[in-house]
Amino acid sequence: MTVADLLQITGNPYLSFLVWTVLLLTTLYFARKPIHRTVMSFSKIIKNAMRLSSISVLNAGEKLAQRNREVLISAGMEHTERLLEREFDRITTAVTRDLDAYPSLHRNLADLTTRLEEDYNESAEVPPSLPTWMPIIESIAKIKHSGDSMIATMLGEINKTLTQQHKTAIEEYRSSIAARHIIMSKMLPYWRQVQKSLDSVGKTVTNLTVRAQTIDNYMEEYEKIRSQEDQAVRKLSSSSLTQFFIAGLVLLIAFGGALINFNLIALPMSEMVGGASYIGPYKTSDVAGLVIILVELTMGLFLLESLRITRLFPVISSMDDKMRHRMILITVTILIILAGVESALAFMRDRIAYDLEALRQTLAGVEQTALLSSRIPTIGQMVMGFILPFALAFVAIPLESFITSSRTVLGIFGVGFLQTISFLLRLLGTTSYFLGRFVVNAYDLVIFPTIWLEGAITSSWHKTHTEINQEDIRQSQDEETDADGLTDERLHYKEQEQ
Amino acid sequence: MRKLITVLLLTVIMMYGCTDTKTHSKGVYMLLDTSGTYAIELKKAQSIINYLLGVLQPGDTLAVARIDTGSFSEKDIIATVNFDTRPSVSNRQKLVFQKTVNEFVASVKSSPYTDISGGVLQAIEHLNEAASGQQYILIFSDLKEELAKGHIRDVPFQLSHCTVIALNVTKLRTDIRDPKQYMERVAEWQAKVEIGNGCWRVINDLERLDNLFTVR
Numbered sequence: 123m124t125v126a127d128l129l130q131i132t133g134n135p136y137l138s139f140l141v142w143t144v145l146l147l148t149t150l151y152f153a154r155k156p157i158h159r160t161v162m163s164f165s166k167i168i169k170n171a172m173r174l175s176s177i178s179v180l181n182a183g184e185k186l187a188q189r190n191r192e193v194l195i196s197a198g199m200e201h202t203e204r205l206l207e208r209e210f211d212r213i214t215t216a217v218t219r220d221l222d223a224y225p226s227l228h229r230n231l232a233d234l235t236t237r238l239e240e241d242y243n244e245s246a247e248v249p250p251s252l253p254t255w256m257p258i259i260e261s262i263a264k265i266k267h268s269g270d271s272m273i274a275t276m277l278g279e280i281n282k283t284l285t286q287q288h289k290t291a292i293e294e295y296r297s298s299i300a301a302r303h304i305i306m307s308k309m310l311p312y313w314r315q316v317q318k319s320l321d322s323v324g325k326t327v328t329n330l331t332v333r334a335q336t337i338d339n340y341m342e343e344y345e346k347i348r349s350q351e352d353q354a355v356r357k358l359s360s361s362s363l364t365q366f367f368i369a370g371l372v373l374l375i376a377f378g379g380a381l382i383n384f385n386l387i388a389l390p391m392s393e394m395v396g397g398a399s400y401i402g403p404y405k406t407s408d409v410a411g412l413v414i415i416l417v418e419l420t421m422g423l424f425l426l427e428s429l430r431i432t433r434l435f436p437v438i439s440s441m442d443d444k445m446r447h448r449m450i451l452i453t454v455t456i457l458i459i460l461a462g463v464e465s466a467l468a469f470m471r472d473r474i475a476y477d478l479e480a481l482r483q484t485l486a487g488v489e490q491t492a493l494l495s496s497r498i499p500t501i502g503q504m505v506m507g508f509i510l511p512f513a514l515a516f517v518a519i520p521l522e523s524f525i526t527s528s529r530t531v532l533g534i535f536g537v538g539f540l541q542t543i544s545f546l547l548r549l550l551g552t553t554s555y556f557l558g559r560f561v562v563n564a565y566d567l568v569i570f571p572t573i574w575l576e577g578a579i580t581s582s583w584h585k586t587h588t589e590i591n592q593e594d595i596r597q598s599q600d601e602e603t604d605a606d607g608l609t610d611e612r613l614h615y616k617e618q619e620q
Numbered sequence: 621m622r623k624l625i626t627v628l629l630l631t632v633i634m635m636y637g638c639t640d641t642k643t644h645s646k647g648v649y650m651l652l653d654t655s656g657t658y659a660i661e662l663k664k665a666q667s668i669i670n671y672l673l674g675v676l677q678p679g680d681t682l683a684v685a686r687i688d689t690g691s692f693s694e695k696d697i698i699a700t701v702n703f704d705t706r707p708s709v710s711n712r713q714k715l716v717f718q719k720t721v722n723e724f725v726a727s728v729k730s731s732p733y734t735d736i737s738g739g740v741l742q743a744i745e746h747l748n749e750a751a752s753g754q755q756y757i758l759i760f761s762d763l764k765e766e767l768a769k770g771h772i773r774d775v776p777f778q779l780s781h782c783t784v785i786a787l788n789v790t791k792l793r794t795d796i797r798d799p800k801q802y803m804e805r806v807a808e809w810q811a812k813v814e815i816g817n818g819c820w821r822v823i824n825d826l827e828r829l830d831n832l833f834t835v836r
Contacts, residue, residue, distance in 0.1 A: 389707070396705030398679020400644045477711045484715060485670040 150565070151572035158562050165558025172551025176544045183540030190533030191355055195347055197526055198358040202344045206337060213333050220326045227319055234312045234319075241309045245302040362530040369524035376517045380415050383464070383510045386503060387411045390470035415514065418460050422515025425453040432522040461511040468507030472500045646833065647681040647752025648672060649743035652698070653761030654686045655734040662725050664788055664826060665760045669721050671829050678703050678710040681750040684721055685739060687761060688731035689768045692738030698724045702750065734766045737773035737812075744778060755782040756833070762790045763805050779818025784809075785832065786822045 130138045150157075262280055346354040391414075392407035399406040427438040428449040438449065566573060650672070652665050669684060676682055683700035685691070699720040703710040740757060747755040757779075763786060767773060786809065795802035806822060813820040823832065 392678065393706050393708060396679070397677060397707055397710075398645055398703075398705040474707050477708060481711045481714055482674060485674050485718065 147569050147572050150569045151576070154565070154569065157565060161558050161561045161565070165555045165561075168554035168558075169551040172547045172554070176547035176551065179540050179547060180544040183537050183544060186533060186540060187537045190530060190537060191350070193533060194355060194358045194362065194530050195350055197362070197530065198347045198354065199344065202340055202347060206340050206344065209333060209337050209340065213330065213337075216326065216329060216333070220323075227323070231316060231319055234316050238309055238312050238316075241305050241312075245305045245309075359530065359534070362527045363534075365523045366527035366531045369520040369527060372520035373517070373524055376514065376520065379510060379513055380419075382506070383415055383514065384408075384411050386471060386507055386510070387414060387464055387467045389474055390467040393470055393474065414460065414464070418457065418511040418514050419517055421453045421457050421460070422511075423518040423521070425450060425457065425515060426518040428453060432518045434518070434522050434525070457511055457515060461508045464507035464511055465504045466507075468503040469500060472503055644754075645679045645681070645752045646676060646754045646756065647747045647750045648676065648756045648758065649683045649685065649747055650758040651685055651687050651691070651736070651739040651743060651760060653734060653736070653759075654688055654728055655731045655766070657730075658734075658762055658790070659728060659730040661760070661788060661790065662728060666721060666725050668758070668760065668787060668826065668829065670718065671832075673714045673718055675833070676703060676714075678705045678707055681747075681752055682717065683743075683746055684724075685742060686724075686728070686731075687734055687736055687739045687759075689733040689735060690738060690771060691735040692742050694742070696739070696742065697746070700746070733768040733771075734761070734764060735768070735771060735773070736761060736763065736765045737767075737775075738771070740777060740784070741773075741775060744782070747782065754833070757782060757784045758787055758832075759784065760787045762792060763809050764792060777812060777816030777818060779813055779816035781817075783819040783821065784813045786820075787824075788826060789822055789824055 129142065131141060132138045262277070343354070347358070388405075388408050388411040391411045392405070395406050395410045397405065397407055401409050423432070423434065424438065426432045427435050428441075428446045430439050430446075433439050438446070441449070650665075650669065652662060653659075654662070672682060681700075681702045683697055685697045688696060690696075699717050701713050701717050703713055736759065740759070743757045747757070765773075786806070789802075789806060791799075791802055795805075810820040823829070
C-alpha cells in the first residue's frame with residue numbers, strides 16, 4: 123500500500139483532494155491560536171535574547187570606550203608631563219647656569235661701577251687755579267707809571283711775570299682737561315661692559331619669561347586633559363591615530379632595513395656556524411643572522427631607554443645616573459662591536475659570492491676572466507653593514523610610539539566592532555520578530571476560507587450581540603497589538619530615551 | 621645585565637644543542653655505466669655531475685662510482701666528498717671533485733660486463749655510512765644488466781628512505797625493435813627498488829634535472 127493509496131479515501135481523486143483540503147484547513151483553523159502564540163512567542167524569545175545580547179555588547183563597548191578614554195587621557199597626561207618636565211629641566215639648567223654666574227657678574231658690575239666712580243671723581247677734579255696773590259700783582263701791574271724807569275722796569279717785570287704766570291696756568295689747564303678726556307675715554311669700555319652684562323641678564327630673563335609662557339601653555343593643556351574635556355580627548359585621539367600610522371610606516375621602513383641587513387649577513391654566517399645545520403625547518407646560519415639583528419635592536423632599545431628618549435622599561439629609566447651612564451657605555455660598545463662584526467660579515471659575503479660565481483662559471487665551462495673584481499660593491503656592503511645596526515637601533519622610538527598608540531587604536535577599533543555587533547544583534551532580533559509576524563499572516567492567508575467562514579457565521583448568528591462582539595474584537599485587537607510588539611517598541615523607545 | 625647574558629648564553633647553547641645537521645642533508649651516489657657503447661654517453665654524465673655540484677649544499681655528500689664487471693667494490697668509487705659546512709671550503713672541494721671526474725671521463729675504458737646491482741648495493745652501503753637525511757642513488761645507465769660468470773646478485777635491496785633515479789635510460793637496438801623489452805627492463809628495476817621500500821623515478825630528459833630532488 124502506497125501513500126497515494128492511503129490518501130485516496132474516496133474513489134474520486136478530486137473528491138479525496140477536496141476532503142483532505144477541508145480536513146487540513148479545519149485542523150489548521152483549530153490550531154490557529156496555539157500556532158500564532160507559538161510563532162509569536164518564539165520570535166519574541168529571539169528578539170528579546172538578541173536585544174539583551176545587543177545591550178550587553180553595547181555596555182561592553184561603552185566600558186571599552188571608557189577604558190580607551192582613560193588610557194588616552196593617561197597617555198596624554200604622561201606626554202604633557204614629559205613636556206613639562208623637559209621645560210622645567212631647561213629652566214633649571216638656565217637658572218643654574220645664570221645664577222651660578224651671577225656672583226661673578228655682580229662682582230664684575232661692582233668693580234666696573236667702582237672704577238667708573240673713581241674715573242668720574244678723577245675727571246671731576248678742578249684744575250689748579252692761580253695763586254691767591256695773583257690779583258694783587260695784577261693790580262700793581264696795571265698801575266700807570268709816570269715814566270720813572272725804575273718803577274717802569276719793576277712794573278714791566280711784574281707784568282712779564284704775570285703774563286708768564288697766565289700762560290703757565292692756561293697750559294696747566296689744558297693739560298688737566300686733556301687728562302680728564304683721557305680718563306673719560308678710558309671709561310667707555312667699562313660702560314660697554316656694563317651694558318653687555320646687563321643685556322645678557324636681560325636676555326636670560328626674557329628667555330625665562332618665554333619658557334614660563336610655554337609652561338603655562340602646557341599646564342593649560344594638562345588641565346584640560348585632567349578635567350577630561352571632550353576637546354582634549356578628541357585631540358589626543360586624533361594625535362594617537364596619526365602617531366599609529368606614522369610609526370607603522372617607519373616600522374615598515376625599518377623592517378625593510380632589517381631584511382636587507384639579514385640578507386647581508388645570513389650567507390656569511392654559514393661560514394661561522396656552518397651551513398648544514400638546522401633549527402627546526404630553518405638554517406642555523408639564518409637564525410644566527412636573525413639573532414644578531416634582534417640583539418642589535420635590543421641594544422638600541424636599551425640605549426635609547428638609558429638615554430631616557432624612550433620609556434618602555436621603567437626599570438632602566440628609573441636607574442640612578444651612574445648606572446645609566448654605564449649602561450649607555452655598554453650598549454654603545456656592544457653596538458659598535460656588532461657593527462664591526464656585520465661589516466666583516468659583509469666583506470665575507472662578498473668574497474663568498476665571488477667564489478660561488480667563480481664555481482658556477484667553472485662548472486658551466488665559462489672563462490673566469492669575465493668576472494669583475496671591483497672594490498666598490500665590497501666597500502658599499504661593508505659601509506652598509508656598519509651603518510645599519512645604528513640605524514636599526516633607533517627603531518625603538520617608532521616602536522614605542524606604535525605600541526603606545528596601538529592601545530588607543532585597537533580600543534577604537536574594538537569599540538567600533540562591538541557597536542557593529544550590537545547593531546547586528548538588534549537587527550537580527552527585529553528581523554526575527556517581523557519574520558514571526560509574517561509567518562502568522564502567511565498562516566492566516568493559507569487558511570483564509572475558514573476565517574472567512576468564521577466571520578460569516580459569526581455575523582449572522584450574533585447580529586444582536588454586535589456590541590459585545592465588537593468589545594471582544596477590540597480586546598483581541600489589543601492582545602494582538604500587544605503581540606505585535608508595540609509595547610516592546612514603547613519599551614525600546616523608553617530604553618533609548620534612558 | 622648578568623642575567624641577560626646568562627639567558628642569551630643558555631639560548632645559544634640550547635640552540636646549538638638542538639641543531640640538526642642530518643635531516644636536511646642530502647647524500648647522492650651516482651653510478652656511471654661504463655660498459656660497451658654506453659661509455660660514450662659519459663659526457664652527459666659529466667654535465668649532470670656539474671649540475672649536482674652546483675645544487676648540493678654544504679654538509680651534503682656526493683659520490684660517483686663506475687659500473688663495470690664487478691661494481692660491489694670501493695675501488696669503483698671514482699670520487700667521494702662530504703662537503704664541509706663552510707661554503708668557502710665546500711667550493712674548493714667541488715672544484716677538486718670536478719677535476720677528478722673530468723680526469724676519469726677523459727681516461728675511462730669500457731668494461732665488458734654491467735653489474736648494476738653490485739653498484740646499487742655498494743651505493744646503499746656508502747649512503748648508510750654517510751647517514752644523510754635524504755638519500756639518492758642516481759643510475760646513469762641503460763639498465764641492461766650483464767653479469768659476469770660467477771657473480772651472484774640475488775640479494776634484495778634495503779632502500780628505506782632512499783630514492784633511486786634512473787638517468788638517461790637509452791633505448792637499445794632490440795628495444796627499438798621491441799619496446800616491450802625496454803618497458804619490462806624498466807619495470808623490473810622499478811619492482812626491485814620498490815620491493816626494497818625505495819622510491820623509483822626515471823628522468824630521460826636531462827633538461828629537467830631541476831626536478832631531480834623534488835620530493836614526490
